[in-house]
Amino acid sequence: MRPVYALGAGAHPWGKWPDKPQVQLAVEAMGAALGDAGIGWPQVEGLVAASSRFEGGMGWGLHANEVVQTVAEQGIPCINVGGACAAGAIALQTAYSLIASGQYDVVAALGAERMPKGFIPRPPGSKDDRTDNDYLRWVAMGATNPAYWAIEARRRQHDHGTSAATLANASVLMRQNASGNRYARYRDPLTADDIAASPMVADPLHLLQICPVSDGAAAVILGSEDFVQKSGKAAVRVAGCAIGSGQFGDPARRIPTIASTVREGVSHTSEVVGAVRRAFEMAGIGPEDVDLLEMADNSAWHILAWPELFGFYEAGKGDWMLDNGHLAIGGKLAVNPSGGFLSFGEATTAQALLQVAEVLWQLRGQAEGHQVQNAKVGMTAVLGLGANGGSIILSR
Amino acid sequence: MTGAELSFVVDGLVEEGADGTHLLGSRCNGCNTLYFPQMASCPNPACQTKVLRPETLPREGTLYSYTIQRYQPPALFRMRNWKPYVLGLVDMGEGVRVMGMLAGVEEDELEIGMSLQVVTEPLFDDPERGAVATYKFAPVGVG
Ligand SMILES: [Zn+2]
Numbered sequence: 001m002r003p004v005y006a007l008g009a010g011a012h013p014w015g016k017w018p019d020k021p022q023v024q025l026a027v028e029a030m031g032a033a034l035g036d037a038g039i040g041w042p043q044v045e046g047l048v049a050a051s052s053r054f055e056g057g058m059g060w061g062l063h064a065n066e067v068v069q070t071v072a073e074q075g076i077p078c079i080n081v082g083g084a085c086a087a088g089a090i091a092l093q094t095a096y097s098l099i100a101s102g103q104y105d106v107v108a109a110l111g112a113e114r115m116p117k118g119f120i121p122r123p124p125g126s127k128d129d130r131t132d133n134d135y136l137r138w139v140a141m142g143a144t145n146p147a148y149w150a151i152e153a154r155r156r157q158h159d160h161g162t163s164a165a166t167l168a169n170a171s172v173l174m175r176q177n178a179s180g181n182r183y184a185r186y187r188d189p190l191t192a193d194d195i196a197a198s199p200m201v202a203d204p205l206h207l208l209q210i211c212p213v214s215d216g217a218a219a220v221i222l223g224s225e226d227f228v229q230k231s232g233k234a235a236v237r238v239a240g241c242a243i244g245s246g247q248f249g250d251p252a253r254r255i256p257t258i259a260s261t262v263r264e265g266v267s268h269t270s271e272v273v274g275a276v277r278r279a280f281e282m283a284g285i286g287p288e289d290v291d292l293l294e295m296a297d298n299s300a301w302h303i304l305a306w307p308e309l310f311g312f313y314e315a316g317k318g319d320w321m322l323d324n325g326h327l328a329i330g331g332k333l334a335v336n337p338s339g340g341f342l343s344f345g346e347a348t349t350a351q352a353l354l355q356v357a358e359v360l361w362q363l364r365g366q367a368e369g370h371q372v373q374n375a376k377v378g379m380t381a382v383l384g385l386g387a388n389g390g391s392i393i394l395s396r
Numbered sequence: 397m398t399g400a401e402l403s404f405v406v407d408g409l410v411e412e413g414a415d416g417t418h419l420l421g422s423r424c425n426g427c428n429t430l431y432f433p434q435m436a437s438c439p440n441p442a443c444q445t446k447v448l449r450p451e452t453l454p455r456e457g458t459l460y461s462y463t464i465q466r467y468q469p470p471a472l473f474r475m476r477n478w479k480p481y482v483l484g485l486v487d488m489g490e491g492v493r494v495m496g497m498l499a500g501v502e503e504d505e506l507e508i509g510m511s512l513q514v515v516t517e518p519l520f521d522d523p524e525r526g527a528v529a530t531y532k533f534a535p536v537g538v539g
Contacts, residue, residue, distance in 0.1 A: 142473030150463035262491040
């Protein structure tokens with residue numbers, strides 16, 4: 001396998017953009033990424049799109065094809081990948097493989113999303129019977145996504161004594177980080193009192209402790225060592241890049257299932273933990289080497305639990321780490337210096353690519369307003385429906 | 397519960413026994429793993445057989461965790477006189493953990509580890525089907 005480098009990244013700010021079609025968000029993110037990489041469309045040899053379930057893609061998820069037909073019809077391979085909220089990581093993994101294999105020298109990965117209002121609807125044609133978990137969870141008990149995260153958070157309170165104040169601190173930190181990030185949608189600082197005053201959604205999680213949905217787009221351009229040397233451009237090495245699916249016996253309350261059979265010794269959130277472990281292995285490093293972690297914080301619970309699951313510190317220590325400032329920018333491990341999903345709102349398929357963009361800018365020292373000083377190694381971690389996990393490590 | 401004319405939200409989730417409601421799952425003939433709800437195959441990668449038979453779960457379990465659903469879920473979920481309700485995750489033994497609504501327990505009585513049993517309760521009324529029931533978990537001696 002050949003080494004692979006991140007040449008550049010671009011994003012469209014997160015928010016609600018009713019006047020911009022999804023393909024427009026995609027084209028703008030790609031344009032920004034090309035500009036960041038200092039190249040143009042003619043140099044792009046392949047495009048991998050994380051396909052949205054919600055709109056665009058000619059109704060068939062052909063988002064990459066739609067983009068090139070809009071801005072650059074140049075015969076390149078267009079690959080469209082699924083993976084729900086982890087699709088961006090799967091797109092990046094695909095682009096990585098196309099270059100590592102030696103087949104191409106410059107490939108872009110792209111995700112763009114305009115989220116529907118309110119609850120995410122079930123896809124048309126779903127079966128209304130007990131074989132469809134996403135039907136069962138609604139008709140039999142009305143289990144919303146926040147309820148799944150809340151069940152994890154409540155159990156953590158039981159196991160580790162996590163307080164409401166610590167859960168609030170997670171949201172306070174994310175907003176504090178986002179305040180300096182122009183791509184984040186919610187940038188006003190929050191106090192613990194603001195969080196406590198927001199409506200309870202699913203105990204112990206308040207509205208300001210769960211991620212909303214947003215529109216957004218992000219793109220990352222990868223290149224081979226040959227290209228980097230010939231072009232003389234600065235680039236950051238993709239040191240680890242891995243995706244995975246879930247393990248039998250995983251104790252996580254996996255959306256949208258209504259039950260699971262748990263087995264001793266299987267990692268919680270195994271789809272993501274598996275990807276993280278493989279990314280570490282590929283990079284030949286461990287948690288102690290990582291300066292910043294961009295991870296999917298669908299709720300305040302995730303900020304506490306996920307770094308523990310990845311081996312950054314032992315189970316239960318996340319509360320102390322957070323409360324003592326060790327997860328802040330300038331702390332031992334900066335978690336989501338971007339502000340995370342809690343400050344962006346989730347634009348599903350774009351989210352994992354925004355994570356990689358953020359890490360790239362951090363390692364270059366270009367994370368204006370939220371820079372982790374002297375960051376050398378950054379990691380991403382993301383989870384998608386269907387037990388999809390992804391993790392990418394950039395290193396300079 | 398009356399039981400007689402009650403239809404269920406989805407067929408094949410429960411079986412009414414002489415001693416009350418049981419969740420209906422699957423057990424694998426090959427690796428002996430117990431699942432809920434009934435499965436199409438056995439997802440244990442080490443299992444070669446993957447032949448399942450229906451099996452009812454024990455009636456009783458213990459509360460592993462819970463939350464209170466404060467917002468009305470989307471329209472697919474129907475409930476008589478909607479108000480916030482408790483959603484629990486109940487350990488039914490053999491590693492099987494099942495989510496479901498709780499019945500007959502006040503918020504301040506909730507305690508992780510408490511014993512619960514499966515019950516059938518009407519959830520909503522449908523013009524064609526009449527009262528439609530779901531399974532819930534209730535403290536032993538309730539429902
Ligand atoms: Zn089996």
